[in-house]
Amino acid sequence: MPELPEVETxxxxxxxxxxxxxxxxxxxxxxxxxxxxxxxxxxxAGRLRGRRLDAVARRGKFLWLLLDAxxxxxxxxxxxxxxxxxxxxxxxxxxxxxxxAEPHPHLRVRLWLDGGGxxxxxxxxxxxxxxxxxxxxxxxxxxxxAGSPLPLIPEPAAHIGRDLxxxxxxxxxxxxxxxxxRTGLKRALLDQTLASGVGNIYADEGLWRARLHYARPTETLxxxxxxxxxxxxxxxxxxxxxxxxxxxxALYVNVNGASGYxxxxxxxxxxxxxxxxxxxxxxxxxxxxxxSSYTCPRCQPRPRNARW
DNA sequence: CAAAAACCCTGTCGGC
DNA sequence: TGCCGACAGGGTTTTT
Numbered sequence: 001m002p003e004l005p006e007v008e009t010x011x012x013x014x015x016x017x018x019x020x021x022x023x024x025x026x027x028x029x030x031x032x033x034x035x036x037x038x039x040x041x042x043x044x045a046g047r048l049r050g051r052r053l054d055a056v057a058r059r060g061k062f063l064w065l066l067l068d069a070x071x072x073x074x075x076x077x078x079x080x081x082x083x084x085x086x087x088x089x090x091x092x093x094x095x096x097x098x099x100x101a102e103p104h105p106h107l108r109v110r111l112w113l114d115g116g117g118x119x120x121x122x123x124x125x126x127x128x129x130x131x132x133x134x135x136x137x138x139x140x141x142x143x144x145x146a147g148s149p150l151p152l153i154p155e156p157a158a159h160i161g162r163d164l165x166x167x168x169x170x171x172x173x174x175x176x177x178x179x180x181x182r183t184g185l186k187r188a189l190l191d192q193t194l195a196s197g198v199g200n201i202y203a204d205e206g207l208w209r210a211r212l213h214y215a216r217p218t219e220t221l222x223x224x225x226x227x228x229x230x231x232x233x234x235x236x237x238x239x240x241x242x243x244x245x246x247x248x249x250a251l252y253v254n255v256n257g258a259s260g261y262x263x264x265x266x267x268x269x270x271x272x273x274x275x276x277x278x279x280x281x282x283x284x285x286x287x288x289x290x291x292s293s294y295t296c297p298r299c300q301p302r303p304r305n306a307r308w
Numbered sequence: 309c310a311a312a313a314a315c316c317c318t319g320t321c322g323g324c
Numbered sequence: 325t326g327c328c329g330a331c332a333g334g335g336t337t338t339t340t
Contacts, residue, residue: 003334032317036336061334085333086318106318125318127334183311192335200333289313291333308312 002083004163004197005240007061010089011147014065015056017091018119022052025112033108033123036080036156037131047132048079048111059145059166060196062157063089066150067132076135080154084127092118131156142168163197164234165241175226178218184308185221185229186214186293198233202240204269204294206233208276211299215306239265268294 002010026045028034034041052068054075064078081089086106093116103110109121109130121130135152138144144153145166162169174195178188188194189203198206207214209232212225243265267277272285276296286293288308295302 082335084317084335123318125332127317181310187311190334287331290331292331 002061002085002087003199003202003237004060004165005202005237007058007063007083007197008146008165008241010083011056011058011063013091014063014089014119015147018053018065018113019055020052021117022114023048023050023111024114025049027110027112028108029110030108030126032126033121033129035129035131036133044130044132047077053079055147055149057143057145057148059148059153059157060160060163060192061199062145062154062160062196064133064154064157066135074150075152077132078135078154080131080133080156081121082128084123084125084129086125087121087123087128090120090122092120140168160192160196161194164195164230165197165237169195171230174230175223178226179221179223181218182307183218184214184306185212185216185218187308188218189229189233195230197237200291200293201266201269202233202236205236205267206230208232208268208294208296208300209235213295213300213302213306214293215308216303217305217307220305268296270294 026048028041028045031041034044037044039047048067053065054068055066057064057066057078062080062082064080066075067077067079069075069077081087083089104120104122106122106124107120108123108126111119113119121128133154133156136155136158138151138153138158141151143149143151145163161174177194181188181194186203186207189198189206190200203214206229210225210228212229216225218226268283271283271294274283275281276283276299279296279298281296281298283294284297286295
């Protein structure tokens with residue numbers, strides 16, 4: 001379940017391992033994994049063949065690789081990736097390494113690289129996707145995201161907000177926008193157009209740290225409470241990042257195939273029935289719309305005016 | 309326009 | 325053994 005820290009771990013790994021490499025050939029093994037790409041899988045492959053991968057950038061959970069654009073000053077296109085729930089980008093050092101005889105059963109797209117080796121997109125549940133997209137300028141003129149040398153962002157990701165770890169994030173503006181909403185606090189945290197990168201895991205952990213219930217109506221929150229929720233989520237994500245990302249079921253592995261281990265530090269997420277590390281009350285799980293929310297009933301009392 | 313619900317997709321697991 | 329529903333869940337599309 002890659003959220004911001006996991007995607008950043010992948011970004012960093014790719015930046016160190018494949019920047020400067022050129023795409024020799026593209027193998028789309030599952031058409032569905034190439035989405036949001038006008039022209040379909042064949043066009044996708046055509047736009048990548050012969051291109052050099054010049055930088056790896058990220059905003060929230062969106063990841064993109066800048067493609068060189070011979071004859072022009074600036075890149076105008078990128079290979080964009082969203083890992084969804086189970087997507088992985090794995091660097092293969094050689095054909096043998098890639099399992100030439102029997103590739104991974106969930107290998108969806110393979111980019112063969114000049115000089116040997118490949119970049120594999122493996123995705124069991126196929127919520128993730130790849131596409132080659134146009135780059136557009138950022139409205140504020142700041143870099144598009146982590147690892148981005150340029151004030152450009154992929155067009156399909158232009159609508160999402162900067163993430164909580166982005167130095168160019170307008171924190172005061174974000175707090176104001178959240179308080180102007182009429183919804184539940186967790187819904188606002190998960191709304192990628194406000195701020196990106198927070199998923200179900202870090203929302204629950206951040207709210208626990210902030211001692212706030214997920215169903216607190218946003219319009220009744222004090223500024224300081226919204227700040228606390230944002231700080232909580234940002235803090236957990238920074239810690240997860242320092243440890244290489246969260247992993248629950250070995251679906252998620254980083255660029256080299258190593259699992260993260262931050263899950264051992266989770267206070268409430270997935271901890272139903274276990275004691276709250278702070279007060280000992282038993283963690284409860286609520287479901288809403290096919291999604292789980294974990295809270296400590298004592299540290300995070302449900303408000304009377306719960307929203308959603 | 310905002311908010312909420314529906315839908316996409318595959319694999320695992322527990323209950324019967 | 326095998327069938328079925330629940331669950332994992334972010335983003336896009338559709339509905340309210």
